[in-house]
Amino acid sequence: MRLIFVNRFFHPDHSATSQMLSDLAFGLTQHGYDVNVITSRLRYDDAGAQLAATETVGGVRVVRVWTSRHGRGSVILRAVDYLTFYLSAAWTLLKTARRGDVLIAMTDPPAVSVVAALVAKVRGARLINWLQDIFPEVAEALTPGRAAAKTLFLPLRIFRNASLRHAERNVAIGALMAERLQNIGVDRERIAVIPNWSDVEAIHPIAQSQNALRADWNLANKFVVGYSGNLGRAHDIETLLSAIAISERLPARTRAIHWVFIGGGAGYERLKREAELGEFKNVSFYPYQPRGALAESLSAADVHIVSLKPELEGLIVPSKFYGIAAAGRPTIFIGCSRGEVARDIVRHDCGATVAIGDALALVETINAMAQDPARCVGMGERARAMCEEKFSRTSAIAMWSRLLLSVAEAPANNTNRTSHFVKPPIAKRQEP
Structure with missing residues (x-):
């Protein structure tokens, strides 16, 4: 099984999504998986950084695509950075992905699952969405005048929902997130809960x-x-x-x-x-x-x-x-x-x-x-x-491995399949 992760940041960057992805990619490589990462040449805290275009790190093949590098100072310029990553990542995925590959789309930049879903359909690959947050709902919740924001994001929401509903699995990092996914129409069988983790060996109590x-x-x-x-x-x-x-x-x-x-x-x-x-x-x-x-x-x-x-x-x-x-x-x-x-x-x-x-x-x-x-x-x-x-790194990698095996064993896009992994503990929705 060949895995292709897509996220804007990866090792040696220290941002949250980069650390999670790096831990998982290196861990799965040690478990014998063929792991590839499509990412940018940027670092989260240094827009001027210039990382190598291609390299192999810890057994993981890394392809860093070109993007603009305006940084986080302006919403419009940040959107340009996102757009250039979408285009470069889509082109690289189209050239790289093969039938039977598993594409794993994270959520930086937002809604990269839409790009990954289109490529997966064209190339005959399988899609897993790994959701560190749910966008555009996050932006709407933080925007004054939410009604206007919902209208603005409506086209994106339609495409995003389609990418979630047709993915083999959508990995939520909490039970409440799994509830949110089910509330927007994602089948429960397509949802798995794998919390984020910490490296309990590297991070330990010091007196x-x-x-x-x-x-x-x-x-x-x-x-x-x-x-x-x-x-x-x-x-x-x-x-x-x-x-x-x-x-x-x-x-x-x-x-x-x-x-x-x-x-x-x-x-x-x-x-x-x-x-x-x-x-x-x-x-x-x-x-x-x-x-x-x-x-x-x-x-x-x-x-x-x-x-x-x-x-x-x-x-x-x-x-x-x-x-x-x-x-x-x-x-x-x-x-x-x-x-x-x-x-x-x-x-x-x-x-x-x-x-x-x-x-x-x-x-x-x-x-x-x-x-x-x-x-x-x-x-x-x-x-x-x-x-x-x-919440240990070891247990999370084991859970991911079981999930990947269940996806490999199941017929592609079989809506009647049941998960061999984790049934998320979804309860009746409670508003915070």
Whole structure:
């Protein structure tokens, strides 16, 4: 079986979709699969980077197509980058794909499944959509005047829906996402749930006394609240800003709480500006850390923040939750109490959930953890156990291998087939 993945970013890029794809591609190669990747020559955080057009990395054959490189500064210019990738990837797929190949389309750029579906039909290949988010619903949820946005995206939605309904499988990364897919008309037999994961061998708990970053960042004897990764439009900023302001005004005896933000994004930059304007003393900002340093950077915090706006539940799953759990740290989730992350937190008692806008509750939750370090450590240990059991890279690759074998064994586009893989636990839809 020959696999051809399509995504705009791949190793050595460190963006979220690139890391997931790189883990899976290298893992499947070790399992004996013939793995190919069609990607761009760009890096997410460096529009000027120029990666090799073709190479073989870790047994994976990588073809990097030409695209424009305007970056993320303008919506229109970003759309041009997307369009040039669609055209270049489609041309390369048409030249590369053969009957019986399995095309696996991710979601960067959005709706690349439409391109992959057309090529799969022409070339007699099989299509699997690997959904890291559901677009254009994400854009609609984040756009003021949603009715106008829905009208604008209607043509794209029609083609996108067709590509989902005719794929051999659509891999959702959470049960709520599987519900969303079923609600837009995708047959349940064409949906599988494989959560994203963390490398539990590379990311492991490091004791505070042995963590060099805590010393380098002057975090000794402080209760550290961390945020690691992209902080953007999908995440709540206001609650964080209010909570930081409240914690700055706490009596001196409780001022040991310190906030550390690692990463980037529009929200990250805004927080940094507001912290400077407010002259906040207990907040630090650091850039993305190398992947090899994640065990140290994630373990530098005593507890981590994860946030997702309620209207995006089922459209996005914050994958940073798995890295936090692998590092043996609890999570405070700011968002819907019925959301994907919130459910796991409750099920495994590995953190807490706070409603968006309730900054006081967030500060009180942090203070309670700071005053009961044994309970905080226990939640982190349960998070690690959960990650080893449910969200490890090894188990995810095994699940993907079973899925691929079930696709290979089934007649192409047989609408009556049943999945040999995972029946997603789809319950009645609940609005967040």
